[in-house]
Amino acid sequence: MxxxxxxxxxxxxxAMFTYTLYRIFxxxxxELMQGAIYRxxxxxxxxxxxxxxxxxxxxxxxxxxxxSKDLNFDSLAASVxxxxxxxxxxNIVTGSIWARIIWGVWWTWDYRLTSQLVCxxxxxxxxxxxRAIDEPTQRARLSAALNIFGCVDVVIVWKSIEWFRxxxxxxxxxxRTGGGQIDPRMDHTVYLNLIPLLLTxxxxxxxxxxxEATAREIDSLRRLAHAAA
Amino acid sequence: xxxxxxxxFLFYGFLAAWVLMLFYVISLARRGARLKKxxxxxxxxxxxxxxxxxxEIPSRVR
Numbered sequence: 001m002x003x004x005x006x007x008x009x010x011x012x013x014x015a016m017f018t019y020t021l022y023r024i025f026x027x028x029x030x031e032l033m034q035g036a037i038y039r040x041x042x043x044x045x046x047x048x049x050x051x052x053x054x055x056x057x058x059x060x061x062x063x064x065x066x067x068s069k070d071l072n073f074d075s076l077a078a079s080v081x082x083x084x085x086x087x088x089x090x091n092i093v094t095g096s097i098w099a100r101i102i103w104g105v106w107w108t109w110d111y112r113l114t115s116q117l118v119c120x121x122x123x124x125x126x127x128x129x130x131r132a133i134d135e136p137t138q139r140a141r142l143s144a145a146l147n148i149f150g151c152v153d154v155v156i157v158w159k160s161i162e163w164f165r166x167x168x169x170x171x172x173x174x175x176r177t178g179g180g181q182i183d184p185r186m187d188h189t190v191y192l193n194l195i196p197l198l199l200t201x202x203x204x205x206x207x208x209x210x211x212e213a214t215a216r217e218i219d220s221l222r223r224l225a226h227a228a229a
Numbered sequence: 230x231x232x233x234x235x236x237x238f239l240f241y242g243f244l245a246a247w248v249l250m251l252f253y254v255i256s257l258a259r260r261g262a263r264l265k266k267x268x269x270x271x272x273x274x275x276x277x278x279x280x281x282x283x284x285e286i287p288s289r290v291r
Contacts, residue, residue, distance in 0.1 A: 035235045040242040047246070086253045090246045097242040101235055200250070207257055214264045221271040228278040 002206050009203040016196035023189055031186075038186075040098045045173070046194040048091035048116070050201050052154055054084025055123065059151040062144035074140035075212035076205075077147060078130055083204045085123045087197070092116055103167060111160040112168035119157050122150040136219065 024042050031038035061077035064070070095113070100106050107113065126146050133139035161170050172181040173190060 035232055036239050037235045037242075039239055043243065043246045083253075086249065090249050093245045093249065094242045097238055097245060101238045204253070204257065207261070211257070211261055211264055214268055218264065218268050218271050221268075221275050225271065225275045225278050228275070228282060 002210055006203040006206040009199045009206070013196040013199035013203065016192075016199070020189065020193045020196060023192065028185060028189060034102060037098060037101045040094050041186075042189055042193045043197075044091055044094040044098060045190050046197045047087045047094065049194060050197055051084045051088035051091055052158055054080050054087065054201065055119070055151055055154045058084065059147055062147040065140055066144050069137075071136060071140060071216065074136075074144065075209055075216065077144065078127075079205050079208035079212055081123050081126055081147065082208055083201050085120060085127065086204075087201060088116065088120045088123070092120060099167075108167055110166040110168050111164040112157065112166065115153060115157045115160050119150065119153045122146070122153055126150060136216070 020042070024039055028039070030036050058077040058080040061073045061080065065073035065077060092113075096106050099108070126143055129146060130139055130143050133142065160166075161168055171177050172187075174181075174184070174187050179187070
């Protein structure tokens with residue numbers, strides 16, 4: 001059932017990507033100051049948004065795990081973190097390529113860039129921590145604590161373009177500014193491309209949680225075999 | 230602004246996004262296959278150890 005849902009979401013995402021890519025490359029004009037390179041933002045911004053949403057969702061799952069001690073919430077948190085790290089990494093890499101053309105450098109220690117890099121490193125640490133601990137409840141408890149700590153940095157990433165003025169452009173999407181910062185067609189396309197990326201992310205989380213369930217089953221069978229021996 | 234370089238870097242940007250996604254999907258598929266094999270192995274191990282115990286019980290009764 002879960003796999004069928006994941007395949008269904010992937011097909012829907014592929015169909016939507018066909019439309020959004022057509023819109024991005026064939027319907028929208030080049031940006032006046034930046035030329036064609038501005039089109040990177042149609043992946044850069046949605047990937048960043050999905051990464052942030054994912055980190056908050058995983059934090060909620062970790063809090064639920066700590067209050068209920070149900071390992072299913074821990075599995076879900078781990079799966080969501082892994083997929084969110086992927087999207088946050090896409091956000092950093094695409095942003096860096098955009099920066100090479102617009103700023104003339106691949107990287108600068110801007111507040112937004114640095115806080116996002118720290119965020120990705122914290123959650124890579126979360127994934128490394130989970131690999132390092134074998135005992136499931138200890139692993140779940142410690143990784144939940146790190147997840148909640150990591151989400152403090154996600155808030156800094158989110159608000160950094162309002163709190164500090166740096167190289168990174170300020171908020172441009174109508175959802176944060178009320179509109180008027182970019183052409184409404186470009187604004188709508190960012191939201192449109194957010195949908196297939198989000199569907200892809202959900203499909204990946206569904207597959208990953210299935211794998212976490214299988215790993216737990218293997219673990220319990222191993223204990224059973226060990227006890228029987 | 231160099232328009233050719235601009236378009237080349239746009240291509241790199243999209244390529245990087247898709248390559249990262251593809252790498253993750255491949256790693257997910259490989260992990261899934263490994264877990265499936267591991268589950269079958271452990272199930273076999275549990276079954277064989279249960280059969281061994283069942284063989285032991287009648288001999289103890291005798």
